Amino acid sequence: MEKRKKTENRRKFLKVALGAFISGVLTSCNLKNLKNPKTMVKSPIGPNVLRPPGAVPENIFAQKCIRCGRCGEVCPYHCIKYFDIRDGGVFSGTPHVDVLEKPCYLCMKCVEVCPTGSLVPCKKEEVRMGVAVINRQICVTWQQNKTGLMCKTCFSVCPFSGIAIKIDHDFRPYIVEENCTGCGICAYSCIADTLPENNGKKAITIMPIKWKKIKEIKLEDIKKS
Missing domain, CATH: 3.30.70.20 (Alpha-Beta Plaits)
Structure with missing residues (x-):
């Protein structure tokens, strides 16, 4: 009983403290x-x-x-x-x-x-900061018919190359979502933003998985952000 009271008092204290913090910040x-x-x-x-x-x-x-x-x-x-x-x-x-x-x-x-x-x-290999999502509409290699370029930067820099990022039969990169750590090295290194037509946008975005299951993350999420 006494332990329960202490827990309840602690919760009340935290609520009051949080309220005071927010109030102080806003004022x-x-x-x-x-x-x-x-x-x-x-x-x-x-x-x-x-x-x-x-x-x-x-x-x-x-x-x-x-x-x-x-x-x-x-x-x-x-x-x-x-x-x-x-x-x-x-x-x-x-x-x-x-x-x-x-x-x-x-x-x-x-x-x-x-x-x-x-x-x-x-x-x-157990880290799950987020999951990489490739925008194929601006990826240099996925758009190689337009760009005339073949880029493997994301595949080369990935700490788990061949596991988290793989290359298909046309040498285009794709993410193995369940193996992606979300470290962001691929997004940071992506060269798609160097092409004028991409307006400084990277072809890879790291989406957090805090409230989402990996399978629910879609390209539409990037467009809305």
Whole structure:
């Protein structure tokens, strides 16, 4: 009985603390420089913006993460950044990886230093940060009849080449979704954005799988983002 009361009191305290935090943020910040206040409690994770390896589900990540910064400090590639209040709302201070800025190279040092279990230790091949989706409409090789080019960059740079990314009989790349770690190295390295007709767009997007099953991720999701 006493243990139950302590748990209930703790939950009440967390609710009050969260409410006070949001209230303080909204009153102390210039709202003109912030997103819609309703998005302050919405996860900022989205296409190409992912949690580090081993992250627990997004609906509990912000509760477990204590914003200690150890994951970013230990990352030798400096790919782990932290959301500020404008981008993250109540998720501010939590780590993320913007794969188009700097992908994750799966060194796995971050999971070793996380003190709260927000990042769970796992093998490289077990990492599921997201899943790569190829836009065949702008992929250099999928559009080789127009581009006259044959590119294998994504296949060459993938840490699990031949497992997560394969090449079909016409030398076109495709993703084996269940084996993709979502590290983003392929998206970062994609050269499709160098073609003028693609207007700076990459042919590969890394979609988070926090609330989706891998099989449900479709190209339409990219077009809407």
